[in-house]
Amino acid sequence: MRTTVGIIGAGPAGLLLARLLHRAGVDCVVLESRDRAYVEQRQRAGILEQGTVDVLRECGAAERLDREGLPHQGIELRFEGRGHRVDFPSATGGKSVTVYAQTEIVKDLVRLQLADPGGPPLLFGAEAVAIEKPDSGAPVIRFRREGREETLSCDFVAGCDGFHGIARRAVPADRIRTFERTYPYSWLGVLADVPPSCEELIYARHRRGFALHSMRSPQVSRLYLQVPNDTDPADWSDEQIWDELSARFALDGGDAAWRLERGPITATSVTPMRSFVQEPMRHGRLFLAGDAAHIVPPTGAKGLNLAVGDVVTLARALAQHHTTGSTELLDGYSATCLARVWQAERFSYFMTDTLHRRPEQTPFEDRLQIAQLDRIATSRTASAELAENYVGLPLS
Ligand code: FAD
Numbered sequence: 024m025r026t027t028v029g030i031i032g033a034g035p036a037g038l039l040l041a042r043l044l045h046r047a048g049v050d051c052v053v054l055e056s057r058d059r060a061y062v063e064q065r066q067r068a069g070i071l072e073q074g075t076v077d078v079l080r081e082c083g084a085a086e087r088l089d090r091e092g093l094p095h096q097g098i099e100l101r102f103e104g105r106g107h108r109v110d111f112p113s114a115t116g117g118k119s120v121t122v123y124a125q126t127e128i129v130k131d132l133v134r135l136q137l138a139d140p141g142g143p144p145l146l147f148g149a150e151a152v153a154i155e156k157p158d159s160g161a162p163v164i165r166f167r168r169e170g171r172e173e174t175l176s177c178d179f180v181a182g183c184d185g186f187h188g189i190a191r192r193a194v195p196a197d198r199i200r201t202f203e204r205t206y207p208y209s210w211l212g213v214l215a216d217v218p219p220s221c222e223e224l225i226y227a228r229h230r231r232g233f234a235l236h237s238m239r240s241p242q243v244s245r246l247y248l249q250v251p252n253d254t255d256p257a258d259w260s261d262e263q264i265w266d267e268l269s270a271r272f273a274l275d276g277g278d279a280a281w282r283l284e285r286g287p288i289t290a291t292s293v294t295p296m297r298s299f300v301q302e303p304m305r306h307g308r309l310f311l312a313g314d315a316a317h318i319v320p321p322t323g324a325k326g327l328n329l330a331v332g333d334v335v336t337l338a339r340a341l342a343q344h345h346t347t348g349s350t351e352l353l354d355g356y357s358a359t360c361l362a363r364v365w366q367a368e369r370f371s372y373f374m375t376d377t378l379h380r381r382p383e384q385t386p387f388e389d390r391l392q393i394a395q396l397d398r399i400a401t402s403r404t405a406s407a408e409l410a411e412n413y414v415g416l417p418l419s
């Protein structure tokens with residue numbers, strides 16, 4: 024098989040890249056190791072920056088998002104029994120975010136791609152096992168499908184295969200630098216069939232640990248609890264989860280001030296937290312995008328949005344090469360993306376570090392966290408700094 028751009032991975036990065044390239048008249052093929060059902064039900068991100076929504080709209084993939092997405096104009100920070108709202112539009116010249124699940128974006132993009140008879144092939148159950156000669160003019164992806172090994176010859180390879188994929192590892196060790204930080208806690212995430220107990224997301228800092236109240240729809244809540252690393256979700260009964268969430272979200276004044284509604288929990292999972300960047304994001308004709316190149320801890324909701332930023336930059340560069348033969352944008356790809364990536368790394372680290380409690384945290388550090396949150400609650404500048412980063416820095 025042969026194509027112009029071989030895309031490994033049908034997560035949001037790979038699927039959106041395929042859509043953007045197809046619209047720019049550039050051939051591509053998407054290889055995805057899992058089956059369609061698995062890819063469409065994997066629970067992950069839920070918050071879309073304004074720029075992400077705009078890109079999905081521009082490429083005709085936002086019909087359902089525009090109908091079902093929930094626009095949010097702010098978040099609440101909850102700490103020391105008090106709630107403080109951070110308003111986005113007033114601090115950012117009118118920007119906001121949208122609650123719409125990553126799984127829904129994936130479903131929308133898969134459906135669009137498969138419904139278009141002239142669209143790029145999307146092969147499920149096709150696991151890339153090697154990228155040969157990524158620094159030559161003619162890289163080849165070897166992949167396994169239905170027990171057979173096949174090859175995809177391409178002009179360019181887009182590694183959109185997430186943190187555990189093979190693309191990142193296809194770059195020789197002496198050509199890269201990696202930057203990493205792990206955290207001494209994880210998130211226990213739950214999906215519950217109960218209307219959200221709030222209109223906007225609540226990020227809670229509590230001495231028992233962090234908690235986040237998010238949502239998927241007016242009927243479905245998405246909640247997260249900070250838990251120790253290596254927690255088994257089976258160790259937590261539904262009642263324990265609700266009790267712990269209620270304790271961490273509690274306001275002064277108790278249930279009369281605010282109450283967390285409970286309902287059937289339909290899914291639980293535990294996610295470790297990591298910051299990671301591999302530089303550069305290009306090796307010859309192999310380009311890394313999304314989680315394949317970088318990971319942020321989820322506090323601040325940047326991962327999916329960064330993946331979108333990368334593929335917009337990559338699609339533009341590949342389209343320029345296709346129409347003019349110029350490599351100017353391709354040559355600038357890694358530096359352009361990394362500038363934005365490091366801003367998101369900084370913000371995600373800040374949100375994580377300010378809101379979570381480390382096992383060995385000292386009383387001094389407790390006070391510093393509260394002082395930081397008080398600062399955001401009382402200073403327009405500090406609040407605007409959070410808002411600007413949360414709604415997303417401009418796509419370059
Ligand atoms: P992925 O979604 O990981 O997709 C990679 C794809 O490649 C997968 O489908 C995989 O099966 C496939 N693949 C892997 N190896 C191979 C191979 N060898 N051959 C073929 N295919 C392969 N981000 C936000 O922006 N906002 C949020 O609110 C948010 N919340 C999050 C909450 C949680 C609990 C988690 C875990 C993450 C969250 N994120 C959030 C992060 C976000 O989900 C990721 O950053 C996003 O999925 C990255 O997309 P991607 O396409 O780069 O990678």
Ligand code: DHB
Nearest residue numbers: 068069237321322323324
């Ligand atoms: C969600 C996840 C996040 O990491 C976050 O900061 C906000 C919302 C979510 O899954 O809804």
